[in-house]
Amino acid sequence: METSYDVRIWKTELYTGARTSTHTVRWTVAGRPWREPFKTAALADAFRSALVTASRQGEAFVVDTGRPVSQDRADRAVRWLPFARDYVTMKWPRLAPNSRRNTARALTNATLALLSSERGRPTDAEMRTALTSWVFNRRADESRMPAEVRRTVTWLDRNTRSVGDLAQASVVRSVLDQLSRRTDGTPAAPATVQRQRGVVVNVGEYAVERGLLPRNPVTAVAWRAPKTVKSVDRRVVVNPQQARELLDAVAEQKPSGRSLVAFFGSLYYAGLRPAEAATLRTTNLVLPQAGWGELLLEASTPAAGASWTDSGQRREERQLKHRARGETRIVPCAPALTELLHLHLEEFGNDASGLLFRGVRGGQLAESTYCRVWRKARTDALTPAEDASPLARRPYDLRHAAVSTWLNAGVPSTQVAEWAGHSVAVLHHIYAKCIVGQDELSRRRIAAALDETPDA
Template sequence: MKTTDVRVFGIRHDERRKKPSFQVRWKVAGKEFLHTARTKGLAKAHQGKLRQAMRDGEEFDTATGLPPSMEEKATEVSWYEFALVYMALRWPHVSPNYREEINEGLTDATKSLLRDTPGRPSDEALQRALRDWAFVLPAPGERDLPPEVARVLRWVEKASRPLADLKEPVVVREVLDAFKLRQDGKAAAGATVRRKRKTFVAALNYAVDRGDFAENPAGAVKWEKPKAATEVDPRVVANPAQAASLLTAVSYVGGYHRARGRRLVGLFAAMYYAGLRPAEAIGLSEDDCTLPGRGWGSATLHRTRPTAGKRWTDSGEVHDDRGLKNRAVEDTRVVPLPPRLVVILKEGIRTHGVAEDGRLFFNERRGVLDSSTYDRVWHEARVFALPSRLVRSPLAHRPYDLRHSTLSTWLNAGVDPTEVAERAGNSVEVLLARYAKCLYGRREIANQRIEALLDEYN
């Protein structure tokens, strides 16, 4: 039944909820309706739409309490169809690594939103079809698919639940809970779960923009996010003597006549002595560096070459070619190079030369260095450099731990956190939060100062 008998009341704060929320109240033909929003601004927006519909003379539905202009689209679009549209929308505007994150989140969400209809493929076939073919550009409809993959995706199209099912909080919770499990049924890491949830929520935000939902349905679910480790484990931090020993050991990997290890000494030294990220060190070229005969040098960072995977990059290459992390494409960062590192880099250029585009570090074919290559060298060097008990420990287990080691060393040496953050390309807040457990001796210093203060009054 439709009517113009409508009254819209003021906004009230709902104090019964833990999180701040605001309610819009209105009556249609004497029947009361409520709309709860997370912010007062959203509540005012909903209230404004109701009043505008009244001014326009729209008839309100006595069952839903809404005018035609505010009723959510009664669309039969499936989640899978919507997810393909969202993937294609986001793909051109995000980095290759973020494309993989979107693929991962949409794949798991799609699997959890499938009806159990006849002909269901195996879990392995579903995973392969969605991960390798569905949520990758070009889209399935724009390229030829292997027959077995095409059969799986046709089944997915028919079995996918409607997008509108996500209006039900219990359905949203099912998806979120599915993120907590790996393919083998074991618990997923907290960071992985949070990453998938981020993709899912972002997709639902787009559904709101399209008009499929009035508000993001994930906001109505009280779901506890798993904790994700953000602080650096102090056990991975190598002291200067251990780091020097590891760098020396790198030069022995592959034997004297094979330069596999000696060619990469400078790469690991750049991570340790200058605190570079691996992708920053791999993108470093001779033209970026000032390497004087004596004293400190510098490197102007502007390019990174992270390993992404062929399916995620526009070029079809394994490595992306992009600017600095979390910065505009044209941004640069100047990093001082200690004298010891200057000597190592000059020696590397003199002995091994540079790649065709000037990069200091490269593989045996002078191509872009792959992470699997330098990982293997690093793990062999750890065996050479460390006693067996430390080889089994987390100490400098990954090349990235060299960066953790140097930033921890700088902070513990008393270098101003602002300067450390500038060299590292982090904010001070992120720096201190990540390395809080690696700041040795601070408690003793604080105890001494407190004790000295108390002694003044005794």
């Protein structure tokens, strides 16, 4: 650790923006410049005073971090695992259930890259279970922690690196590389890597906020995450005939297929997300006896698992995606869906809360239930070649088919975006490849323009 007594501390700089002000402390150690921004003058003055006091007392500064030796030593003494646990405790109340689960998985991967010893090391499977299910799950009751899990947690508490080690680029790279691999060592999906890297970036910000690191080490490393494919593959989109055959096949599945036909129909005919369809109640339906109706969407229940929700249920009702709590979205209900919903209500009714789609034994509709029905129906309805293709591989692909149908029918993008719950920019980005027939129309327009001759 290189240190120096060549320290110069400048006056605090004030930058006043349109909405906020930033107070920046500037100093140099052995000619190397350092700067630390703060939101308030009091925080900046306290930080600068600590630097000035250490310099006047003849304390050496660490060249690589810009901090006095005493402060640097204290920063490095904070081990990763208790720090990561504090981060989860801080974030937990404001995270959605799925975000809680994704945060736990990202921190678990990061922890496996920050081990300081191999002696007595538990297996990766033991550490993943202990971290994901217990350490990074605030709903877990640690008094019921099994003895073998407690031994693993104790070992991890003693054998994770210090937070200060993240100031080294090589350490940060090892963390990011760990995020890019699945448990079997194969490359992780690009979207998963991007999502988990976002968690680690936020953890870096938290370390800076607590004064454990001078800057966010994750954003400072030139590490490129794999690119994600954001546009929909047109091969997953079914045509109307295929959609009807799939819905007919759903009805044949025992024991719950018939009760899920309208559920899948709402995905295809109204473009609902599965979590929105699973939340439909009679109060959301504006249905005539036949013809066009409307669905008034006001909530969504993403499936996260009972371990991650405050209620302890698999699904927890939340606001619509990309919308504030209490905000609604109106979606047209095609005549075919109107008929399916009436048939569903006649045969299966609704529960006391008005919920349309329930599990086999009542209660919330499990994701595993409708996915199992869909897999069987897909095999029955499609040819072997289609079954082996990406065509409608997931129930969510019915939503893609709905939005693609609206766009290809010539419905204005602004209207489709409103119905689908997207911005227009995102809509065009995701569904650009699914708008068929535009290429030929564009070619005819270009040909007409090239053949046009100016008036004499």
